[in-house]
Amino acid sequence: MKPFYTFIILFLSFIELSGQSNGPNLYNKTFELDSVSHLRNPAMGWVLYEEGASFQDEHKNYDPIIFWEEMDEVNAAEYANILYIRVHWKVMEPEEGKYVWKYNKAYQEYIKKAEDRGLKLAFRIFFDNGTPDWVYGAGSESTLDPPLSLKNDKQPYYDDPIFLSKLENFIKAFAEEYDNPDRVDFIDAYGLGRWGEGHGVTLKNQKNYKKVIEKVTGDYARHFKNVLTVYNLSRGDWHISKSAVFDKLGFLPRRDGVGSHWYDDTERAYMADLFPSKAFIGEGCYWFGARDKDTTYQTKTAFFDDKRFPRMRTWNDALSVAVDDAIASRSNTFDLRTPFETKTWIEKLPHKVQEFITYGGYRLYPDSISVHQNDRQLTIDHYWRNFGVGVLPNNHPNWNNKYKVAFALINPNSGKVAYSYVDPIANPGKWIQGELYGYPDLNFTIPKSVNRGNYQLAVTIIDTTTGKPAIKLAIKNNSIINDWAIINTVEIK
Known part of the structure; x- marks a missing residue:
């Protein structure tokens, strides 16, 4: 009987340890406003x-x-x-x-x-x-x-x-x-x-x-x-x-x-x-x-x-x-x-x-971002502000809300985007001065086509007609790669 109980204890311990290794990881990132730099953004x-x-x-x-x-x-x-x-x-x-x-x-x-x-x-x-x-x-x-x-x-x-x-x-x-x-x-x-x-x-x-x-x-x-x-x-x-x-x-x-x-x-x-x-x-x-x-x-x-x-x-x-x-x-x-x-x-x-x-115009920046990671699944809560008095005219018919918040995994060696995901809800054209805009529980799964390894998780506002970063963010942060603001390093298994 003793060996059997030993086996049960060891088995339960293994399950517990496995759960810890595959459980959710939490990353929190806050950003500091840059209120001074000259930002060359459209229509402002x-x-x-x-x-x-x-x-x-x-x-x-x-x-x-x-x-x-x-x-x-x-x-x-x-x-x-x-x-x-x-x-x-x-x-x-x-x-x-x-x-x-x-x-x-x-x-x-x-x-x-x-x-x-x-x-x-x-x-x-x-x-x-x-x-x-x-x-x-x-x-x-x-x-x-x-x-x-x-x-x-x-x-x-x-x-x-x-x-x-x-x-x-x-x-x-x-x-x-x-x-x-x-x-x-x-x-x-x-x-x-x-x-x-x-x-x-x-x-x-x-x-x-x-x-x-x-x-x-x-x-x-x-x-x-x-x-x-x-x-x-x-x-x-x-x-x-x-x-x-x-x-x-x-x-x-x-x-x-x-x-x-x-x-x-x-x-x-x-x-x-x-x-x-x-x-x-x-x-x-x-x-x-x-x-x-x-x-x-x-x-x-x-x-x-x-x-x-x-x-x-x-x-x-x-x-x-x-x-x-x-x-x-x-x-x-x-x-x-x-x-x-x-x-x-x-x-x-x-x-x-x-x-x-x-x-003058708009001055957009992420206030804070929280990331929960469970293997290849990411859940992101992101919050934004506009320090400027104006607004990004995203809803003009010729723009058709083309500017969107996007997250990306960036290869730290090449600086290239390995995968990106656009938030379908967040609209920077609706952000006005004095308000905090929150978008909790954004969920997406990193596809198997993305190789295992460490990546920089980053955020920006892209032009969806080109897929490229298009609005410079007003943040005091030198951790920026090709206009993507770095949140944290994540490991993809």
Whole structure:
């Protein structure tokens, strides 16, 4: 009997030990926020601004070469993510079918310099005193003609069928060149009225207003299928744009005039109604006068007593107010603007430049991650925060929620991903400042095709259309391999 009892005890001990060796292992990882680094992520950050002057013959003392020389003097591209080009249609297509990106070497070099500096592009094509003459030659009428006959103020009649037909042809060609999210961040997909902002849209028949908005934005939406499309938020056409553009087409709102009374309480309420389902593409106010490089910063001609921000008396005042308002407005982007203003920002107000780097747009990071391992089965609890005031516009139709949280096993020797798994639930486009977003009990099993060995378990946000890391995480951690943040070493048996 004694040997039998000994056998039973030994057998039970073996089962207990086997259970311990195959039982769940627990790894806990907390991450520390990096609130300082300049993150080059899509649809956010500081913007350099080309107002079109570089490409217009009437500005003989300014050209693309001078633009980059002056921007490079203050290393502007080290702070910015985007070059925004606001330019007339007549510059982009001076002759029908002869596009500047194909035939203008100065333009090509200008764009190349932006891309060499790591900047994405953004565009607004507008028509106020900027419609090509060949469009009018084809029969499209302008405000120089009846019924308005406005001298020295040449806008097209936007409901003219010839204008709309020629514009659609341009939009199609424009999209063939620039509907590429690797190069382009967003397109202002409208451009009508004063400065392309939708003010004072000239029509032969006011009853055509809604049809014109739907036609132009619809053409942009039809041809741009990959790049973000945006539309200028305005009280003047909100009764149309809310349903026809923001709701139906999913465009993002943009608004200039941030930091001034021109961006009024009514429009701020509109923006609040759209957030957080729509990211805000913000732009500062254009202050007339005192914008040349030889003008002193303190000037009495640059500003007037703004009704919302009456304390502005100098460039420093105006720019400081502007970045405060951009952050309060939850803006994803803001403009360092032209070389003169960019120089002022960087040399005179570096703390305000850093303030928007820290808070502007979105700044996503994992707060903590717990991993339970039982052989090849992993159960993960992960928690995330957004330190920025904006939001990742993941739900734009052209992005279609392509950014997802993913976990990977990385070979520590080669640095290559041996296996990855995407969380089907976690959506970084829904994360806003001040909240903790938790996703417990994510389960997946490592397939047998993954060889035995030790791997680095890592996390990131990928673009599911490429399978590659796409959003840089705001973490203070030097344990990052190819933009994957390391959680722990795991053994796969």
